[in-house]
Amino acid sequence: MKKLRVFQTVKRKRIVPGFSLKSLGTVLLLLFFLPYLLAFLFGNVEEGRKDPAAESVEDRLEESHMYVHNTTAFGKERIPLETYVADKLARSIDIGYEPEALKAQAVLIRSGLLAKPENQDTGKDIEVEDEEYGSGILTEKIRQAVAETAGIYLCCEGKPVNGPYFAVSNGATRDGAELGLLEYPYLKRVLCDRDFLSPDYSETVSFHETEFERIWQQCAECRITQEEIIQNEKVRVEKEELDITLYRDSAGYVLYMKRGGRFVSGEEIRANFYLPSASFHLEKEDSEICFLVRGMGHGLGMSQFAANEMAKQGDDYTAILNYFFQDTTISKFE
16 A cells, blocks of 8 residues: 555656756666666576576586596595596597587597496496596587586497597507407507698607617617517518618507617607607608607597597597497497
């Protein structure tokens, strides 16, 4: 009743035609502040209203029956599995890649966590020691890729696959059997015929000959003979400059390098000389010894650049994974 009386009182006021200066000033002041008032009112409404799709993505990342137990120098943290996968994904691949390539990488990260022997019991937290957790840039594409593959992993003979990945191949991936990795039967040589388009495909790394000699002497020697190496019919033997012999696998990566009676593995050379990959030739230019390198990474499993090229051509993440990891299946836990 109180509001009604106020309304009635206003109705009985005498209406004066036109505006006084006082009324005009009030109206102008009201018009000036009106946009801000509307923005405040409706802006708050919009802020309080969540996009259902975005909310669904966040739910799938945070609500999980499985957790990662991360131990660092600062202590221990229990993280929802998919939240951890998203952070790891953002740190392990070019975040500008196609969604299907990001999904393939997310599945490999999840599979690798499940494949560890200590993580086989799905009723327990997955144990990791990851000092870099939390540094990933979680873009919408990253979150979406993880949310849309939540719970999905790669499986071989009923067990999660520990599927490796790397940045760019030299034109093909490596066969695990040629490296003695018999426990990974799904690692086969496959072509990556568009990897040469990558800006990281080739690089030249040079050393002065005295520095080259110093690093060479620091490399760990392999206790192996040439006869043992060439038992594998796929090994290619190549003579290089500086009395160097290279023993390559079928993909062209150096398995062993021989110099002065010493055998050193290609991966040992890559690590000590800080080379992008173990696919290299050597040349001497005056007092400089040059490594002509192709590809970036160890060459096993999935080439991320090649996966992105496949995604550009319309392949989904399951086709990408089946291409790089033969005789595997896609599985999912709830």
